[in-house]
Amino acid sequence: MGVTKTQIFTEKQNDLAQFFKVLGHPARVAILQYISNQNACICNDLVEEIGLAQATVSQHLKELKSIGLLKGEVEGKSMCYCIDVERWTEIQNQLNTFFNNTKSNCC
Amino acid sequence: MGVTKTQIFTEKQNDLAQFFKVLGHPARVAILQYISNQNACICNDLVEEIGLAQATVSQHLKELKSIGLLKGEVEGKSMCYCIDVERWTEIQNQLNTFFNNTKSNCC
DNA sequence: AATTAACATCGTAATATTGCAATATATAAA
DNA sequence: TTTATATATTGCAATATTACGATGTTAATT
Numbered sequence: 001m002g003v004t005k006t007q008i009f010t011e012k013q014n015d016l017a018q019f020f021k022v023l024g025h026p027a028r029v030a031i032l033q034y035i036s037n038q039n040a041c042i043c044n045d046l047v048e049e050i051g052l053a054q055a056t057v058s059q060h061l062k063e064l065k066s067i068g069l070l071k072g073e074v075e076g077k078s079m080c081y082c083i084d085v086e087r088w089t090e091i092q093n094q095l096n097t098f099f100n101n102t103k104s105n106c107c
Numbered sequence: 108m109g110v111t112k113t114q115i116f117t118e119k120q121n122d123l124a125q126f127f128k129v130l131g132h133p134a135r136v137a138i139l140q141y142i143s144n145q146n147a148c149i150c151n152d153l154v155e156e157i158g159l160a161q162a163t164v165s166q167h168l169k170e171l172k173s174i175g176l177l178k179g180e181v182e183g184k185s186m187c188y189c190i191d192v193e194r195w196t197e198i199q200n201q202l203n204t205f206f207n208n209t210k211s212n213c214c
Numbered sequence: 215a216a217t218t219a220a221c222a223t224c225g226t227a228a229t230a231t232t233g234c235a236a237t238a239t240a241t242a243a244a
Numbered sequence: 245t246t247t248a249t250a251t252a253t254t255g256c257a258a259t260a261t262t263a264c265g266a267t268g269t270t271a272a273t274t
């Protein structure tokens with residue numbers, strides 16, 4: 001086992017869970033906050049800043065890219081990673097829709 | 108390895124990531140939606156409804172309880188699980204604060 | 215008291231994730 | 245063209261997660 005049975009859930013449920021999952025690691029939270037605080041393209045002070053090996057940071061960046069939260073641009077021999085604000089807002093809205101639609105009281 | 112290095116992140120970052128992580132599984136999304144739709148205490152049609160084994164559903168419920176999203180009450184020989192709306196809203200607000208504070212454009 | 219029903223917990227197998235060293239790749243600088 | 249720097253990818257070890265059968269536990273029912 002160890003395999004999530006995605007086939008028994010709806011596409012929306014799987015998508016939602018995927019967004020939550022990608023955000024569900026403190027390194028990825030920290031990376032997003034750091035990039036945001038810089039208010040400018042961050043290349044790789046990130047590795048020093050986060051405190052994980054370069055390979056590990058690169059892997060986390062890849063996951064953030066996988067749901068479109070980050071876009072990267074080549075900047076000389078460095079990479080410039082930025083938050084895709086449009087996508088960011090879109091995902092925030094989807095999560096809020098879920099939160100607002102899933103709020104019943106009974107006890 | 109396989110161990111998240113929580114000690115190198117702030118408590119807030121770890122907490123945020125933990126919330127996201129718990130919501131990051133389609134079964135848990137589905138459980139929350141089902142409980143919400145019933146508009147009443149759900150005991151266990153849940154197992155039939157979700158399509159996972161009873162033990163597995165119970166495990167997912169435990170994780171949702173771990174961050175306070177669900178409260179359970181004994182109801183005869185059944186359990187009544189409900190969404191804790193206050194906690195639900197509190198977590199929604201925390202996630203929104205994160206989203207709103209982490210939204211910079213640069214490229 | 216015995217039986218049944220509804221959960222929870224334990225143990226375990228399969229797979230996923232995290233993290234890193236080593237290595238590959240690409241671009242700027244010398 | 246060589247060298248240096250920045251980043252991505254690969255391979256692997258350790259741990260976590262998912263899922264489920266088997267087994268406990270508790271409370272209603274007989």
